[in-house]
Amino acid sequence: MKLTAHFTDIRGQSVFITGGGSGIGAALTEGFVAEGAKVAFVQRSDATDLCDRLEATYENRPIFLPCDVTDVEALSAAMEETKRRHGAITILINNAASDNRHGLADYSVEDWNASLNINLRPHFFTCQKAAPDMRAAGGGSIINFSSISYMMGNGDYPAYVAAKSAITGLTRGLARELGPDNIRVNALMPGWVLTERQRRLWVTGEALQAHIDRQCLKQEIMPEDMVEPTLFLASSASRMMTGQALVVDAGVVVTG
Structure with missing residues (x-):
């Protein structure tokens, strides 16, 4: 990368990423590994090959902890192991x-509960688990991935859209609560990022072209495009930013 x-x-810091073995998450894992962070991530599917590749490339192997994020106890245990x-x-x-x-x-x-148990509940309980240690360390940075889906009023997945809207509210509430402890909480709002999953399930030539036509920047958004905005929010370069929703969508939201 x-x-x-x-x-x-960021070098040497302990980083924990949910869903860090595929799609956007794999790009994030690689980005933080490349910057010399100590990275651990959870993922349901096997991510050993990713860890092998990153170790060979950067001489910095991330920790892969198999975990279903809907299992709050297992998620907490993974953070404790990290x-x-x-x-x-x-x-x-x-x-x-x-x-x-x-x-x-x-x-x-x-169905509703299952969706929120993936898309919203883990955000709260990982923050709950991490906050005491961040407080003891003198501060920290939390980045919650939301989506422009609710800002655009997208249809076809209302439970997901509701959860992504709630993540922004959770981010702002926690930014207020944790700010006195120098813990920053921000949301990152991706546009249509063309992961392998997106291409396999929902991308058609017509739909993709229609979406790019609405973007100000006429290029496909790739998982790697989320990495440096996330690194920025994690680093002291954004030390006075909290409670913010950083949109990375090639200009769809601002133009409709």
């Missing part, structure tokens, strides 16, 4: 999500 900017204060091996987590990135499509009429209570 070729970075155009470097954030030297602390044991890397020291107290000072950078937390809540990235894991599932944007499965669904309608209104055929969605059950169980």
Whole structure:
């Protein structure tokens, strides 16, 4: 990964990433590894190959902890293991999500709860777990991945859109609560990032072209495009930014 900017204060910090083994998360893991951070991440699917590649490339192997983020106890245990091996987590990135499509009429209570258990609940409980150690360390940075989906009023996945809206509210509330402890909490709002999953399930030539036509910047947004904005929010370069929602969408939201 070729970075155009470097954030030297990230080197050596303990970083925890949810969903860090695929898609945007894998790019984030690589970006923080490249900057010399001590990275641990959780992922349901096996991510050993990613760890092998990053170790060979950067001589800095991340810790892969198999975990389903809907299991709060397992998620807490993974964070505790990260602390044991890397020291107290000072950078937390809540990235894991599932944007499965669904309608209104055929969605059950169980479906609703399952969606929020992936897309919202982990953000709260990872923050709850990390905050005491960040406080003891003199501060920290939390980046919650939201989405422009609710800002655009997107259809076809209302539970996901609701969760992403709630993440922004959670971010602002926690920024107020944790600010006195020098813990910054910001949201990152991606546009349509063309991960392998997106291409496999939802990208068509017509839909993609229509979306790019709405962007100010007429290029595809790649997972790697989320890395440096996240590094910026994690670093002291953004030390007086908290409670913010940083949009990285090639200019869709501002133009409609």
